[in-house]
Every structure is written in C-alpha cells, then in structure tokens.
Amino acid sequence: MDQKILQRLGFSKNQAKVYITLINSGSATAGELAVKSMVHRSNVYDALDQLVEQGLVSYIYKGSKKIFMPSNPENIKENLKEKEKALDEILPLLKAKYIYEEKAQARIYEGLQGIRTILNDFLREKKEILAFGVVKDTHRRIGSISGIFHKQRIKNKIPMRHIHDAESRNRIAYLNSMPYTESRYIDQKDSSPATTTICGDKVAFYIWPSKAKADPENKEALSVVIKSKVMADSYRRYFEFLWKQAKK
Numbered sequence: 072m073d074q075k076i077l078q079r080l081g082f083s084k085n086q087a088k089v090y091i092t093l094i095n096s097g098s099a100t101a102g103e104l105a106v107k108s109m110v111h112r113s114n115v116y117d118a119l120d121q122l123v124e125q126g127l128v129s130y131i132y133k134g135s136k137k138i139f140m141p142s143n144p145e146n147i148k149e150n151l152k153e154k155e156k157a158l159d160e161i162l163p164l165l166k167a168k169y170i171y172e173e174k175a176q177a178r179i180y181e182g183l184q185g186i187r188t189i190l191n192d193f194l195r196e197k198k199e200i201l202a203f204g205v206v207k208d209t210h211r212r213i214g215s216i217s218g219i220f221h222k223q224r225i226k227n228k229i230p231m232r233h234i235h236d237a238e239s240r241n242r243i244a245y246l247n248s249m250p251y252t253e254s255r256y257i258d259q260k261d262s263s264p265a266t267t268t269i270c271g272d273k274v275a276f277y278i279w280p281s282k283a284k285a286d287p288e289n290k291e292a293l294s295v296v297i298k299s300k301v302m303a304d305s306y307r308r309y310f311e312f313l314w315k316q317a318k319k
Contacts, residue, residue: 074087074091075087077090077091081151081154083121085110085117086118086122088108088109088110089110089115090118090127092107093128094141094144097141098138099139100136100138100139101115101116101119101137101139104119119139125146125150126142126150127141127142127144127146127147127150128142177295179293179295180293180294180295181292182292183213185293185294186216186277189275189294190216190220192273192296193268193273193275194223194224197227198229198270198271199229199231199232199270200232200269202231202234202267202268202269203233203234203266203310203313204234205233205234205235205236205239206235206236206239207236207238207239207241210242212292221249225249225250225251225252229251230252230253231253232254232255233246233252233254234255234256234310234314234317235254235255235256235257236256236257237256237257265277265278266279269303269306269310270303271303272298273296273303274299274303275295275297276294276296278295279292
C-alpha cells in the first residue's frame with residue numbers, strides 16, 4: 072500500500088506508516104506498531120494520538136495493555152468532506168487576499184507539485200497555451216500530471232501548440248491526434264535544458280535536472296513563472312517565429 076497517497080491526503084509521514092501498519096495488523100499495541108512500522112516509539116504515540124483525534128483509530132484496554140484498532144477507512148473521506156466545507160468558508164477571504172498580493176511579478180516553484188500548480192493556473196486562464204523547448208520524455212518526467220492536464224484542457228476546448236526536438240516524433244504524432252492540439256519539431260542536436268510555456272500574460276520556464284523522476288516529492292525540477300504582458304507578448308512572437316520554421 073502506497074503511503075504517499077495518504078500523505079497527499081494530509082497524513083504526516085509517521086501517521087501514514089502507523090495507520091497502514093495498523094490496517095494490516097488489525098490491532099496492535101504502540102510497541103508492536105513501532106517495531107512493524109519502523110517508526111520511533113515516541114513518534115508512534117504522537118501519530119496515534121492524532122489519528123485517534125481524527126476518528127481514524129480507536130482503542131481498548133486489555134488488562135494494563137492499550138490495544139489500538141483502525142476505524143472504518145470511510146472516515147478518511149468524511150474528514151476530507153469536513154475540510155472541504157471549512158475551505159469553502161474561508162476560500163473567498165483567501166482569494167480576496169490573493170488578488171491584493173498578485174502584484175508579485177515572479178515566482179519560483181520546486182518539484183512536480185509546482186508544475187501542477189502552474190498548469191492548473193494556465194487552465195483557469197482559458198487561453199491558448201504555447202510551449203517550446205519540449206523534451207521527448209517530458210510526459211514521463213511529470214507522470215500523471217500530463218494526462219490530467221491534457222484531459223482538462225481538451226474538455227475546456229483550450230488550444231495548445233508544442234515545439235519539440237527532432238527526437239520526439241512519436242510523441243508529436245500522439246499529440247497531433249488530440250483535439251485542440253498541434254505539435255511540430257525543430258532539428259537540433261541537443262535538447263533544451265528548459266521548457267518554456269506562454270499563456271495569457273504569463274511565461275513559465277521548467278528547468279529539468281539530468282535525471283528527473285515522476286515523484287511528487289522530487290524537488291529537483293525547478294519552475295519559474297513571470298507575469299508580464301510585455302514579456303509574454305515578446306515570447307509569443309518568438310514562438311511564432313519558431314513555429315514557421317518547425318516541421319510537421
């Protein structure tokens with residue numbers, strides 16, 4: 072069972088380990104959980120206290136021993152629903168504050184979560200997305216983010232054009248089979264170390280390490296977003312120049 076899924080749902084690393092171990096065991100003492108989960112005993116107690124508070128773990132006493140048991144995993148979904156309701160209450164205030172602070176012209180993001188944030192932002196723009204310097208294995212480097220992004224983009228009828236290197240012809244053919252999508256390539260010996268995307272008034276640069284992995288915790292990939300109409304228009308003109316030279 073992948074504990075990283077639970078971590079994405081808000082569990083800490085220790086909570087995820089302890090909870091999965093308890094699910095697999097059915098019931099256990101804190102000492103047994105420490106051995107099986109390989110989490111320090113004091114951290115096991117902290118994790119259990121938090122899981123009990125969330126209604127995900129219960130316990131009984133057998134003599135002097137405190138035996139912990141997992142509650143129905145459906146409670147995870149109920150907790151998420153409660154968090155969503157709380158978010159709905161505060162979101163208007165957060166958005167109002169965000170609009171006020173949106174004067175920032177540049178932002179830096181680390182890892183794949185940063186890329187997901189940028190792409191979701193582009194989808195909200197609902198404008199054509201342009202990309203060049205795209206390496207052939209970009210979709211593998213960012214994992215499921217790529218498929219989810221294209222699915223939402225096509226659903227919202229947002230056009231996108233890509234310019235790849237010459238080694239990406241199979242990927243180009245696949246992209247060209249998608250609605251609202253066009254891809255071409257430029258002959259060049261070396262792949263660009265950075266991919267550039269333009270949407271609306273924003274330009275994003277994705278800087279790839281030599282061996283990027285599709286791991287949500289991988290922070291080696293670096294992304295920079297600059298909000299500037301002048302810069303976006305300039306890069307858009309440069310893209311059109313490359314597009315005319317690119318091959319189908």
